[in-house]
Amino acid sequence: MSKNYNEIRKNILNSKRIVFKFGTNVLRNDDKEISLSRVYTFIEDLSKLKKQGKEIIVVTSGAVGLGAKKLGVDSNESMSVKQACAAVGQSRLMSIYEDGFDKYGITTAQILLTEEDFTQRIKYLSLHDTLNTLISLDAIPVINQNDTVSTEELAYYKDAFEVSFSDNDKLSALVASELDADLLVILSDIDGLFDDNPKENPDAKKISIVEILTEEIEKYAQEASQGGRGGMKTKLEAMQVVTRSGATGLIANGKEPHIIKKIFDINNNEEIGTIFLPVENLANKKRWIAYATNIQARLTVNDGAKKALLEQTNSLLPIGVLSIEGECQKGDIVSILDSNGIEFARGMMNYSSIDSKKILGRHSDDIIDVLGYKNYDALITRDNIAIL
Numbered sequence: 001m002s003k004n005y006n007e008i009r010k011n012i013l014n015s016k017r018i019v020f021k022f023g024t025n026v027l028r029n030d031d032k033e034i035s036l037s038r039v040y041t042f043i044e045d046l047s048k049l050k051k052q053g054k055e056i057i058v059v060t061s062g063a064v065g066l067g068a069k070k071l072g073v074d075s076n077e078s079m080s081v082k083q084a085c086a087a088v089g090q091s092r093l094m095s096i097y098e099d100g101f102d103k104y105g106i107t108t109a110q111i112l113l114t115e116e117d118f119t120q121r122i123k124y125l126s127l128h129d130t131l132n133t134l135i136s137l138d139a140i141p142v143i144n145q146n147d148t149v150s151t152e153e154l155a156y157y158k159d160a161f162e163v164s165f166s167d168n169d170k171l172s173a174l175v176a177s178e179l180d181a182d183l184l185v186i187l188s189d190i191d192g193l194f195d196d197n198p199k200e201n202p203d204a205k206k207i208s209i210v211e212i213l214t215e216e217i218e219k220y221a222q223e224a225s226q227g228g229r230g231g232m233k234t235k236l237e238a239m240q241v242v243t244r245s246g247a248t249g250l251i252a253n254g255k256e257p258h259i260i261k262k263i264f265d266i267n268n269n270e271e272i273g274t275i276f277l278p279v280e281n282l283a284n285k286k287r288w289i290a291y292a293t294n295i296q297a298r299l300t301v302n303d304g305a306k307k308a309l310l311e312q313t314n315s316l317l318p319i320g321v322l323s324i325e326g327e328c329q330k331g332d333i334v335s336i337l338d339s340n341g342i343e344f345a346r347g348m349m350n351y352s353s354i355d356s357k358k359i360l361g362r363h364s365d366d367i368i369d370v371l372g373y374k375n376y377d378a379l380i381t382r383d384n385i386a387i388l
Contacts, residue, residue: 005208005209005271006269008209008248008275008277011248012183012248012250012263012264013264013266014182015054015182015183015248016053016054016055016182017054017055017057017135017179017180017182017183018049018054018055018057018181018182018183018184018185019057019058019059019172019175019176019179019181019183019184019185020042020046020056020057020058020059020185020187020260021058021059021060021061021168021169021171021172021184021185021186021187021238022042022058022059022060022061022062022187022254023061023168023169023186023187023188023189023254024061024062024064024065025188025189026038026187026188026189026254026255027039027060027061027062027065028062028065032065032069033069034062034066034092034093034096036096038254038255039096039097039100040100041257041258042187042254042260043097043100043101043103043104044104045258045260045261046058046101046140046260047101047104047106048261049260049264050104050106050140051104056140057131057135057140057141057143057175057176057179057181058097058140058141058142058143059143059144059168059171059172059175060093060097060142060143060144060168061144061168062089062093063085063086063089063090063092063093063144063147064082064085064086064089064147065085065089066085066088066089066092066093067084067085067086067087067088067089067090067092068085068089069089070088070089070092071084071085071088073085082147083147083148085147086146086147086148087148090112090144090147090148093144094108094110094142097142098110101140106139106140107137107138107139107140108139108140108141108142109134109139109140109141109142110142110144111130111131111141111142111143111144112143112144112145112146112148113127113143113144113145113146113171114145114146115294116294118174118178118288118292118293119292119293119294119333121288124178124288124292127178128178128179131175131178131179132179135179143171143172143175144168145167145168145171167234169186169234169235169237169238170234170237170238170241172184172186172238173237173238173239173240173241173242173249173291174241174291174292176241176242176245176247177241177242177245177247177287177291177292178284178287178292180245180247180284181242181247182247182248183247183248183249183250184238184239184242184247184248184249184250185249185250185252185260185263186235186238186249186250186251187252187253187254187259187260188235188251188252188253188254189253189254189255190232190251190253191206191252191256191273192206192207192208192251192252192253192272192273192274193206193207193210193217193220193232193235193236193251193274194206194207194220195207195220196220206274207220207274208271208274208275209274209275209276209277210274210275210276210277211277211279213236213239213240213243213276217236218236220232221233221235221236235251239251239276241287241291242276242278243276243277243278243279243280244278244279244280244281244282244287244290244291245278245281245282245287246278246280246281246282247278248275248276248277248278249276250263250272250273250274250275250276251273251274251276252272252273252274253273259272282386285384286386287386289333289346289347289348289384289385289386290346290388293333293346294333295333295334295335295346296326296327296328296329296332296333296334297324297325297326297327297328297332297334297335297349297353298325298326298335298336298337298343299316299321299323299324299325299334299335299336299337299379300321300322300323300324300325300337300338300339300341301316301320301321301322301336301337301338301339302320302321302322302339303338303339304320305317305319305320305321306338306339306344308320309336309344309345309382309385309387310344310345310387313382313385314382315377315378315380315381315382315385316336316347316378316379316380316385317377317378317379318356318359318360318361318362318363318364318367318378318379319361319362319363319364321356321360321361321379322339322360322361323360324353324356324357324360326353327353327354328349328352328353329349329352329353330349330350330351330352330375331348331349332348332349333346333347333348333349334346334347334348334349334380336380336385343388344387344388345385345386345387345388346385346386346388347380347384347385347386348380348384349380350375350376350378350379350380350381351371351375351376351379355371356379358370358371359371359379364377364378
């Protein structure tokens with residue numbers, strides 16, 4: 001272990017603003033019913049943290065599962081069935097949180113989000129203000145993806161389109177990033193990140209601390225667990241977001257009794273879960289470009305352009321772009337790929353895809369002759385490029 005664990009634990013204990021994400025399987029028992037005892041234990045422990053001066057935000061799954069159980073259907077049948085289950089389950093889920101926190105004199109606020117709440121910059125900033133206001137008024141925001149109207153399946157219908165999030169793991173990371181949280185705690189049904197699947201390999205070893213999310217670490221990810229949309233892969237994607245936003249991440253087993261109390265017990269020296277250390281602190285706008293927005297198109301650039309973006313933090317000029325896939329308008333966020341098809345950056349377009357295709361491979365001086373107007377020399381200016 002290259003960093004002192006106790007020192008890292010101290011940073012966790014001193015965290016002021018904390019986002020907690022509860023997965024579907026953590027909230028349900030073996031009969032796929034809501035585990036009231038476990039949920040109320042979470043509420044009890046969170047209430048204690050709140051009264052210690054912590055700012056608590058909850059991102060919760062479970063609405064679709066609760067609705068499916070109530071309706072007696074399989075939520076994987078179709079998108080419309082899943083949305084119907086969410087409509088039934090969300091009110092039931094929220095009433096549990098509301099009643100539980102009310103016992104401790106704490107007010108909750110329900111917030112249902114879709115990808116557009118992050119993709120549209122105005123909505124993103126409005127959400128930021130609303131959440132901060134709720135926290136300042138001593139309320140606990142309880143957030144969930146709005147599955148009843150979610151448009152995540154658009155990804156299958158539009159070339160090069162990619163949604164900002166399609167699960168609550170990524171959503172919790174985006175919330176933590178937007179609110180400049182100190183810590184994101186994802187509670188799942190596994191003890192942390194292992195070098196193999198511990199449910200299949202009893203010799204799998206847990207990784208206590210991840211300093212940098214390398215390709216080797218990412219290979220340890222497993223697919224989604226039964227009943228939930230997220231798996232270790234989505235949790236690592238979430239940790240990539242929070243650690244690049246200057247926050248610490250923790251994945252732990254939510255089925256362990258009083259796990260939240262153990263995490264924040266100053267006298268507990270047990271190595272709980274897997275801790276992900278912050279690696280940098282991207283500026284807020286670059287976080288938004290890199291992770292919070294839907295991707296409308298893909299630009300493939302030549303090796304010279306890639307080098308200029310990575311080493312010299314230059315703008316992306318038309319002469320360095322080889323091709324554009326998909327459709328976008330000025331102000332949309334696009335993915336930037338190298339000649340091998342590997343995404344390495346994202347950026348905000350200065351021109352539409354229709355106009356951009358007309359000037360690909362040309363010098364910036366040619367733009368006005370080709371288009372009849374010229375907004376910028378670059379397709380994407382350097383201040384609007386986020387390196388991944």
